[in-house]
Amino acid sequence: MDFFLDSADVETIENMYATGLVDGVTTNPSLIAKSGQNFFTVLKQISKTVKGPISAEVTATDSKNMIAEGKKLAKVSKNIVVKLPLTQEGLIACQHLTKLKIKTNVTLCFSSTQALIAARSGATYISPFVGRLDDINENGMELIREIKTIYTNYQFKTKILVASVRNIDHVRESALIGADVVTIPPKIFEMLYEHPLTEKGLMDFLNDWKKTKQKIL
Ligand code: E4P
Numbered sequence: 001m002d003f004f005l006d007s008a009d010v011e012t013i014e015n016m017y018a019t020g021l022v023d024g025v026t027t028n029p030s031l032i033a034k035s036g037q038n039f040f041t042v043l044k045q046i047s048k049t050v051k052g053p054i055s056a057e058v059t060a061t062d063s064k065n066m067i068a069e070g071k072k073l074a075k076v077s078k079n080i081v082v083k084l085p086l087t088q089e090g091l092i093a094c095q096h097l098t099k100l101k102i103k104t105n106v107t108l109c110f111s112s113t114q115a116l117i118a119a120r121s122g123a124t125y126i127s128p129f130v131g132r133l134d135d136i137n138e139n140g141m142e143l144i145r146e147i148k149t150i151y152t153n154y155q156f157k158t159k160i161l162v163a164s165v166r167n168i169d170h171v172r173e174s175a176l177i178g179a180d181v182v183t184i185p186p187k188i189f190e191m192l193y194e195h196p197l198t199e200k201g202l203m204d205f206l207n208d209w210k211k212t213k214q215k216i217l
Contacts, residue, residue: 001175004053004183006163008035010045012186017049024052026127026163026183028083028107029059040076047077055105055125057083058093066093074102081105081124086114091121098122105161112146119156125181129164140164141173148177168192 002023005013008031016022025046032039039056046054054077058069070082070093081103084090094104098121105125106118110133118126128147130140147160159180165171168191174182184192 001179002052002181003189004055004161004181005189006031006165006183006185008032008037008042008046009186010035010037010042010049013046014049016186016189021189022050022052024054024079024181024183025050026055026083026105026161028055028057043073043076043080047079050079052079053081053103053105053125054079055081055083055107057107058085061085061087061089063089063092063096066090067096070097070102070104071100083107083127086118091117094118094121094123098124107163110143112143112150115143115147115158115160116150119151119154119158123158125159125161127161127163127183130162130170131164131166133164134166141170141177144174144177144179148179 003021004024004026005016005022006026007013008027013025032042035042043056056073058066060066060069066084073082074080082097083105084094086106086109094106097104103124105127106123107127109115109126109128115126128143133140133143144162161181161183162174162179163183165182165184165188171182
């Protein structure tokens with residue numbers, strides 16, 4: 001399973017990319033607004049560091065302008081993936097950009113039938129938002145299971161990119177289900193390392209090592 005960072009904070013992305021565990025990045029208009037930076041500047045800076053897919057979202061709502069924006073975004077770097085909302089216009093734009101060999105990430109997916117029509121439209125990635133479903137008392141991970149079944153049934157090539165990740169369990173369950181990618185906010189990414197027994201075990205080893213008065217270097 002690939003790990004993407006769900007962030008538009010260039011410094012954070014650079015620091016976390018250095019771990020060797022980040023395969024790509026997803027951004028959205030809210031994350032760009034939070035960064036306080038120019039969209040194209042942010043994308044150019046991210047693409048200097050990140051060699052894997054970088055999702056950049058269109059803001060037009062009609063297919064003609066989505067296609068125009070998508071073409072412009074794709075020119076920023078060869079690893080830009082054009083993010084399109086899961087609307088009728090978004091899927092028309094998806095089909096068009098796919099024909100032009102521009103990669104797409106169909107976002108704001110909240111049902112398995114939406115995921116089905118996105119795959120039929122040739123999406124490179126589908127982004128189901130698990131956290132936002134949990135927020136309204138639905139089961140986000142159940143949606144991932146359904147999409148996995150449907151995509152396996154029909155051997156769709158569209159990759160399942162689990163989005164709106166709120167906790168470590170979302171990452172764990174994504175891996176158990178066999179999702180292709182999970183996009184993780186930086187604070188959750190850091191939690192992937194953490195376990196109280198790791199911390200305690202390390203303290204115990206280091207204390208015992210001190211008692212030996214030895215050095216490795
Ligand atoms: C994914 O591509 C989206 O940018 C993101 O995961 C949305 O997450 P949120 O529901 O925490 O805003």
